[in-house]
Amino acid sequence: MGKGHAYKMNNQLDSAIFYAEKAISCDKSDSYGYQLMGSAYFAMDNKTDMAIEYLSKAVELEPMNNWSNVMLGLTLYYFKNDMKKGLPYINMALKSGGRATNGYMVILDLFSFIWGI
Numbered sequence: 001m002g003k004g005h006a007y008k009m010n011n012q013l014d015s016a017i018f019y020a021e022k023a024i025s026c027d028k029s030d031s032y033g034y035q036l037m038g039s040a041y042f043a044m045d046n047k048t049d050m051a052i053e054y055l056s057k058a059v060e061l062e063p064m065n066n067w068s069n070v071m072l073g074l075t076l077y078y079f080k081n082d083m084k085k086g087l088p089y090i091n092m093a094l095k096s097g098g099r100a101t102n103g104y105m106v107i108l109d110l111f112s113f114i115w116g117i
Contacts, residue, residue: 004036008043016040031062039071048079059089069093 004019017040023033038054041047055072058065070093077086 004033008036008040011043013040013044029061031058031065031068034058034061035065035068035071038068038075042071042075048075051075052080063092066093 073089
């Protein structure tokens with residue numbers, strides 16, 4: 001999965017998706033493959049529905065994963081304009097700890113993902 005993450009961080013999203021698909025085919029119960037796939041689709045134009053599909057599966061498999069919750073919540077909240085559906089995921093991320101322990105870290109995580117900083 002390291003290669004897929006590296007490709008995503010270098011904005012080589014098609015390659016990231018390739019490795020995420022390989023990871024999912026090897027272990028359908030591992031949330032990280034779905035998280036990587038959803039994150040890659042999140043960064044692509046006109047792929048919001050695909051991002052939601054894969055991030056939803058990641059959250060289903062690992063409900064306390066703060067990054068999957070942040071990404072799903074922001075995708076629903078901002079890109080689908082659905083505050084009612086998005087806020088529970090953002091709140092779950094804030095409750096679950098990790099790097100997304102406060103609102104500032106959520107925003108920093110998002111900027112880090114989008115711009116690779």
